[in-house]
Amino acid sequence: MRICTFSAGGASHLGLVIGDHVVEVVPAQAARGLTPVPDDLLSVIEMGRDTWDDLERLNESLMDGGWPSDASWVRECSEVRFEVPFLPPKNPWTVGSNYLRHLEIAFARIPREVVIPKAPEFFTKALTAVCGDGADIVYDKRATVTVDYENELMIVIGVGGKNIPKEKAMEHIFGFSVANDVSAREIQMHHGQFYRGKSQTGFCPFGPVVATQVDVPDPNAEQLRTWVNGELRQDWPVGDMIFKVDEIVSWLSQGMTIEPGDVIICGTAPGVGFEFLPQKWLQHGDVVECEISGIGRIRNTIKMAGI
Amino acid sequence: MRLCRFRSNSQVAVGIAVGDRRIVDVSAAAASAGVSLPASFSLHGIVQAGDGLLDELSRVQQWALQNPDASCVLSEDAVELLHPYRPRKNIVKAGGNARTINGIPNPDAVALLRYHTKAPTAVADPGTLLEWESRVTAEVYAEPQLVITIGRPLFFATPEEAQAAVFGYSVGTDFRAWDLMNKHGQWPKAISLDGFFPWGPYIVTADEVADPNALAIDLSLNGDRLLSGNSADVKLSVGEMLAEYSRGIQIEPGDLFMLGTPEAVGFGCTPYRFCASGDVITSSVEGIGSVETPVRIV
Known part of the structure; x- marks a missing residue:
């Protein structure tokens, strides 16, 4: 199933995306006489598999049987605003240097010899950077003028744990989403640690949905594509990662408890603005679209503060 | 005021x-002190309210000082002091902020700090046994830290505004795995293992800290003082660091920062010293208090 948080008429609700429609979950469940679930995605994730199954039953009944034409709890996707699916319980985790070709080009620009990481290069982004599909990414030129995009697969953890073996890692995953790991390159480089350059307000849009493993059984088989003002910039197989999804979850959980709702962004593929000569930084008014097949596409507009 | 959470x-x-090694249970004393408190009342909530609840708390404190024999005034020894709260976001370490490392000028002289973060799952109570598996890391060391708690939001703030937004100060220990710092390249995983951030027990409100930029910050390992630092020994003071950080990143009430001094890999020893089972690490900040952590490698 493809789960979203949407707003219509001023309020935010949990929704299921079925084709071109968004079904508002709480009234739909009441209409179907199904077990109610909370009206927010983080609570659904935290409540565990029984609650996920309740939601899945609603999804199946809608996929199979549709809905009455006068159902007030169904809207067309174009009528609603997709919000950030949920706010995770801590900073989003991110993996750097996870696509070899991206690394090779990036290191050539620095320039420095390519070093292939022996373990995932984990860092975090500020929680205040998180926003949703359609949100403006507002940068402030007092802080940065080298804003860049990075389309990445996002893992959403469903079952917490510690010291998770690779073989069990997929059982801990609730689903997947699409994230843009927006980066202020001069801050990222000058501060040594990546955190600050990747944590400016609005620098972590994700969505538009969280797709569960039923819909995305193998994220490695999906394709990642990014457009800036309609120009295709990134077009790469998601599965070309140095550390795959199961390895990332396993590595992160060694010695450290991961929790339901934690998110991990898996690194970006070749084609970011930093790699071009001359480099192509995002400017006021640019529209960035990040898509991963099987999950969806987020679209954000770049704005410069004060304009 | 010195605020804490206890069991x-x-x-x-x-x-x-209140007085020497005694604390008043705020909720239990509120009615007697004639103070009404919000329904959901926590130390995290108090910090997030900025100075919004300080008058009420001060009245509870005054009442307790006048009624030292009341049943809601307890001996510290009779309770279990806990860490103040689990923050909503990762704790930010102002890495690279120390002007000197083990008395030698910081070779990284430029004032661009290596901000990195510690997961909120790392928080631990003072005195709790910290355990990790030797297969996860063999090179754990620790740095004593002045912990800054934020009471008001900041964004593109001046150092003066940032200093005024500090709710209070406490002491924490930043446990770090040197082998994981090297293995993962970036540092947050290496400082985010479970239990790697014992802090508290007290948050001392900012009004009681005359100069946060002149506090001795020390670390002892099994009673031997290995690190002696001072919050003055930084590239960016408390207010300057927060102001610099707020350039493009929102700071919110309840956020936690570690000032970043003293800085010393391997407890500043040559060769590096790393934790062994049975070690007891004690971090102290002048006028704030200390936090003690026994460790065991399993």
């Missing part, structure tokens, strides 16, 4: 220090 008879409560 007594399996109940968790908010306390204020």
Whole structure:
């Protein structure tokens, strides 16, 4: 199933995306006489598999049987605003240097010899950077003028744990989403640690949905594509990662408890603005679209503060 | 005021220090003190309210000082002091902020700090045994830290505004795995293992800290003082660091920062010293208090 948080008429609700429609979950469940679930995605994730199954039953009944034409709890996707699916319980985790070709080009620009990481290069982004599909990414030129995009697969953890073996890692995953790991390159480089350059307000849009493993059984088989003002910039197989999804979850959980709702962004593929000569930084008014097949596409507009 | 969270008879409560090693249970004393408190009342909530609840808390404290024999005034020894709260976001370490490392000028002289973060799951109570598996890391060391708690939001703030937004100060220990710092390249995983951030027990409100930029910050390993630092020994003071950080990143009430001094890999020893089972690490900040952590490698 493809789960979203949407707003219509001023309020935010949990929704299921079925084709071109968004079904508002709480009234739909009441209409179907199904077990109610909370009206927010983080609570659904935290409540565990029984609650996920309740939601899945609603999804199946809608996929199979549709809905009455006068159902007030169904809207067309174009009528609603997709919000950030949920706010995770801590900073989003991110993996750097996870696509070899991206690394090779990036290191050539620095320039420095390519070093292939022996373990995932984990860092975090500020929680205040998180926003949703359609949100403006507002940068402030007092802080940065080298804003860049990075389309990445996002893992959403469903079952917490510690010291998770690779073989069990997929059982801990609730689903997947699409994230843009927006980066202020001069801050990222000058501060040594990546955190600050990747944590400016609005620098972590994700969505538009969280797709569960039923819909995305193998994220490695999906394709990642990014457009800036309609120009295709990134077009790469998601599965070309140095550390795959199961390895990332396993590595992160060694010695450290991961929790339901934690998110991990898996690194970006070749084609970011930093790699071009001359480099192509995002400017006021640019529209960035990040898509991963099987999950969806987020679209954000770049704005410069004060304009 | 010195605020804390404690457990007594399996109940968790908010306390204020009154006199020598005694604390008043704020909720239990509120009615007698003629103070009404919000329904959901926690130390995290108090910090997030900025100075919004300080008058009420001060009245509870005054009442307790006048009624030292009341049943809601407890001996510190009779309760279990806990860490103040689990923050909503990762804790930010102002890495690279130390002007000197083990008395030698920081070779990284430029004032661009290596901000990195510690997961909120790393928080631990003072005195709790910290355990990790030797297969996860073999090279754990620790740095004593002045912990800054934020009471008001900041964004593109001046150093003066940032300093005024500090709710209070406490002491924490930043446990770090040197082998994981090297293995993962970036540092947050290496400082985010479970239990790697014992802090508290007290948050000392900013009005009681005359100069946060002149506090001795020390670390002892099994009673031997290995690190002696001072919050003056930084590239960016408390207000300057927060102001610099707020350039493009929102700071919110309840956020936690570590000032970043003293800085010393391997406890500043040559060769590096790393934790061994049975070690006891004690971090102290002048006028704030200390936090002690026994460790065991399993």
